[in-house]
Structure formats: C-alpha cells, structure tokens
Amino acid sequence: xxxxxxxxxxxxxxxxxxxxxxxxxxxxxxxxxxxxxxxxxxxxxxxxxxxxxxxxxxxxxxxxxxxxxxxxxxxxxxxxxxxxxxxxxxxxxxxxxxxxxxxxxxxxxxxxxxxxxxxxxxxxxxxxxxxxxxxxxxxxxxxxxxxxxxxxxxxxxxxxxxxxxxxxxxxxxxxxxxxxxxxxxxxxxxxxxxxxxxxxxxxxxxxxxxxxxxxxxxxxxxxxxxxxxxxxxxxxxxxxxxxxxxxxxxxxxxxxxxxxxxxxxxxxxxxxxxxxxxxxxxxxxxxxxxxxxxxxxxxxxxxxxxxxxxxxxx
Numbered sequence: 661x662x663x664x665x666x667x668x669x670x671x672x673x674x675x676x677x678x679x680x681x682x683x684x685x686x687x688x689x690x691x692x693x694x695x696x697x698x699x700x701x702x703x704x705x706x707x708x709x710x711x712x713x714x715x716x717x718x719x720x721x722x723x724x725x726x727x728x729x730x731x732x733x734x735x736x737x738x739x740x741x742x743x744x745x746x747x748x749x750x751x752x753x754x755x756x757x758x759x760x761x762x763x764x765x766x767x768x769x770x771x772x773x774x775x776x777x778x779x780x781x782x783x784x785x786x787x788x789x790x791x792x793x794x795x796x797x798x799x800x801x802x803x804x805x806x807x808x809x810x811x812x813x814x815x816x817x818x819x820x821x822x823x824x825x826x827x828x829x830x831x832x833x834x835x836x837x838x839x840x841x842x843x844x845x846x847x848x849x850x851x852x853x854x855x856x857x858x859x860x861x862x863x864x865x866x867x868x869x870x871x872x873x874x875x876x877x878x879x880x881x882x883x884x885x886x887x888x889x890x891x892x893x894x895x896x897x898x899x900x901x902x903x904x905x906x907x908x909x910x911x912x913x914x915x916x917x918x919x920x921x922x923x924x925x926x927x928x929x930x931x932x933x934x935x936x937x938x939x940x941x942x943x944x945x946x947x948x949x950x951x952x953x954x955x956x957x958x959x960x961x962x963x964x965x966x967x968x969x970x971x972x973x974x
Contacts, residue, residue: 664717672728681764688744689737692728704779705733707765712787715743719953743884753893755900762795779972797905804971806915808952817897851887874950910936919947
C-alpha cells in the first residue's frame, strides 16, 4: 500500500500531482477518480484535508477512495512543511499557510479540464476542519464545506489556560525562540514513535491514548505523521483566530459531522452555533473522535454524498 492506510479500490485510479501555493511552496497531492471516467468531461470535485499533523496517506485516502466511487474527482494533499510537500524547516505549523493551501488546491482543480470549477467542495478532517472553514470564509470558489471531528486549532492551543497560565506559556515559547536561533533550527519533539507499536501503552491517559490508538499503531501509523510540530509553532496559533468570520460563509452550506463520544464534540457545536444557515450538525452514533478518520462503518458517506450533491447541484 506504499504507506496508505487503506487499499485502493479496483475501480478507482490515483495520480500524484503537484502545484504551488501563493507563497511559491510546492504542494504534493493525490487525485482520485473512477477508472472509467471520461476526463474530458467536467465533474464535481472535492478537496480532503488531513487531521492536524496527519498526511494524505491516512484519513484523506479513506475518504477519497469512497467518494471517488460516487463520481467525484477527489484531491488529497500534504500541508506545507509536512509529508511530501515542500517547506523548510520541516514540521512547522502556520495557520495562514495551512488555510492558503486549501485555496491553492482550488486553484489547481479549477484549471483541470476534468473539473467543473463551479462545483468544488471541501472536506476537513479534525484540524483541517478549522482550516477549511477559514479558507471558505474568504474564498467564494469553495461552494460547500463538510467537517469531520472538527478542531479549531487556534482555540485548542488556548484551551484550559487562565490568564496567568497563558502568559507563562507565551513566555516559555518566546524564550524557546532564542534557543532555536542559537541552534539554527527550531526544536521539534515528535509525539509518536518512528515505528508502529503493537499496542497502546496502558500508562497513557485520554485523550493521548486516543491519539495513540490511531497514529501510533498499524491502524493509522505513517512515518511522515509524528503527531507534533516545531515547539514555537504554537506562537502563531496563539496569535491567529481561524473562525471569526464563519458567519460569512452563508449562503454556502456547512455540514458538521461529529461522533457522539468525541472528546472534540464541543468544537463542532460552537462553530455550528456561530455559523449561519444553511448548516447542519450531524451526530454519528457510537463514534469517538478518531473513528471519523478511517472507520468506513462509522463515516456517513451517504450523508456526505447527498450533502454535496445538493450543495453543488450535481
């Protein structure tokens, strides 16, 4: 499977492509489509963004495999500084660039003869949910957005900290910049091992254990997804607000999908309240956060298909 966590369906083709974002950084992506598609005929297209710290060979390939079978052109990609995409130093997190890359994907798709540029939607998994919504706030070419287990990373980095704790965190990260400058490279401390574990360590508490249940074992392990970013990347997240203008996506529709047992459920609920119609919050029964990454018995693909067919007027 060459690092992909699911086998490519025999009726689906996958091709590697690359293009540049507005910063000139090369973005590496996969395009999925039905093997018998007429590529001279414009089709609706979907962009699938990976969970924060994830790569296209993980959750996005599961979504692309299923949705390509339903007739969509599906593009998955690695964020800048991640996976096969360009950007140095590696593992830097930039909210601005991560949002921009969704629009760069739209740029690419809109120039392909097999894509109807008036029918492009976006799916954001976990942290990409926040980035996808943020992109749609200003990029009107994105006609509809669906999120799965959405995380607002600009809010997540401030969670559960009072003013004193927040100030201490800013101080710690600010002082780390001097260390990075002295060393000539930013500190990077991976969250997950460099090889898949046989089982999750029993000493771990939630939600760390949940992350390990996907990223650290064979289920979702990938060598390019070590589950962390450079330490000082959080300074950018602390100074960025992804969803301040979510109400401006309307009248384009938003579908929030969340598991009933997801520790992150409140992110989708809060974003749903702030968004304007048309919008829907769809709760998947018996599903934790990571189940919407790869579990085809939990991810509501029929719901997603119907949402985009209506939104994109397919």
